[in-house]
Each structure stands twice: as structure tokens, then as C-alpha cells.
Amino acid sequence: MLTWYKKYQIMNITWKYPPKNLTINATEIHIWKTHLEQSAIDFKESFDILNEEEKIKAQRFRFEKHQQRFTIARSSLRRILSLYLWISPQKIDFQYNAYGKPQLLDNINKINLQFNVSHSENIAIYGITCHNLIGVDIEYMRPMAEAENLAKRFFSQKEFEQISKLPSAEQDREFFQLWTGKEAYLKAIGKGISGGLEKVEISPHEPRKFIRLPESNPNNYNLVYLTPENNYLAAIAVENKQQNYQYWQLN
Ligand SMILES: CC(C)(COP(=O)(O)OP(=O)(O)OC[C@H]1O[C@@H](n2cnc3c(N)ncnc32)[C@H](O)[C@@H]1OP(=O)(O)O)[C@@H](O)C(=O)NCCC(=O)NCCS
8 A cells, every 4th residue: 555645655754954054056956954943941941042123022921832833944044044144143133025935034145045034833844945935834744624615715616616515534634735835935925825725736646746837837846745744745846947955953
């Protein structure tokens, strides 16, 4: 019997700790993962890395769990970017586009590093490239009683029909696969879901790829799925068809 990730051609990969002198070139795509539930000491250290605006955002979360997840995810982003930029995590400055996508300020980003982040439950993933736009999305795979209804509301008519035809046990998986792929692309172009989930079309069969995209030629974007841990599904959308993926873990 096939395990589900083999059946769906989803990579089950090995994560390595990064070398001391980490570099990236224009053909590489670096994917990082980190765990968001950490000890109180680690949390305090992480909180201290945030800037004032991020500290205020963290403190606004009503539940401690969400405060901790945001803090660890953002401080880990700072730590990861600092490895490429050779400056301390605290010195990293972000700017935000009209849809809230964080990007690096040009004056600290001489190598045109592009990045995107996604977090779900206990895991955050980060996509890093040089020059090429990248978007990532991770979801904790949970039973979705509403998969069909959500597909009707947010996906194209064709995709809704495709999901409706599946046995109910397979609907959730298909829903997450389409959702993460679409969101990854929309995050790459910086619009998030306000860019229109229904406008991004993914082939219904393996190998999954983009077949229709708003603002881009689908042949110019690569779509990759992976399972960072059991029960999590992540999608990576990256401009240009580079295939040189490397996987790093922070903790
Ligand atoms: C932003 C959005 C993509 C987040 O989706 P999500 O599944 O809840 O969260 P994810 O974990 O996948 O991604 C969150 C991360 O994406 C990044 N992000 C935020 N806005 C983004 C955007 N427009 N494009 C790409 N990435 C974005 C941030 O790094 C964020 O991490 P943070 O919470 O630590 O700051 C989604 O809420 C959305 O599309 N919202 C609409 C955006 C919009 O129209 N905003 C207008 C007012 S600002």
C-alpha cells in the first residue's frame, strides 16, 4: 500500500542544521522549519530580539499560546535572515506592502534576499531565495467538515466539482492541497488571499503544477509540496523553475 505522500508525490525530506558560513545563490531555494512551542527561557530570549512594534503585536494576542507562536516565528525569521545578511537579528528592518507582506529594507539587503513565512500550530516554515519571489503556506491537516462548502465559496467551479466527486475521506486532503498551493502563490506576489484564491488554478493530477495564475505565466512558477512533519502539509511557490532546494532546521 502506498503511503499518502508517495501517492501524492509529496516530498518527505531530511532537514539539516545549517553550516557556519551559510550562503545562497540565485539558483537555490532554501526552506527552513522551526518548532514554535519552546521553553520559557527560549521565549524570553526570542521576545528580546523583536523590535518595539513586534513586541506590541505579540502582547496583543489574547492567548499566551498565540503570543508565544508569533514571538518565536518572528524571532526565528530574524535569526534566519541574519545568517545570510551577516548582521544581528535585532538590526533587521522590515517594510510592508499594502497587503501586509513583510520585505527587507533595501539598505540592509544588498543580495536581494526574498523571503516568506507561514505558521500553523507548532511549526513555522520559511522560504528564502535570491532575487526570485517566493511564497509559502503550511497547514496542520485536520478534519474539515466544511471542505466542500469552503471549496464552493473560495475555489473555481471546476475545482469545487473536482472536490465534490471525491470520497469524503479524500476531500480534506484535496482541499488542503489546493488551498496551500493557491495561498503560496498569492503570498509570493504579496497579495495574500485578497488576490483571489479562485484565480489560481492547479492541475488536478500529479504532478501538481500551476495551470492558471493572475499576474503571471504559470510556466514561470514552480510548485512544490512537502510534509515538514506528520500531519502538516506545506506548499512552496517560487518564481522561475529552479529546482535546487535545500532544507534547514533552526531547532
Ligand atoms: C496574510 C495572510 C496571507 C496570512 O495567512 P495565514 O494563513 O493566516 O498565515 P500564514 O501563517 O500562512 O502567513 C503569515 C505570514 O505571512 C506573511 N504575510 C503577511 N501578509 C502577507 C501578504 N500579503 N503576502 C505574503 N505574505 C504575507 C507574514 O510574514 C505573516 O507572518 P506574521 O504573522 O508573523 O507576520 C492572509 O491572512 C491574507 O491573505 N490576508 C489578506 C491580506 C490583506 O488584504 N491585507 C490588507 C490589509 S494589511
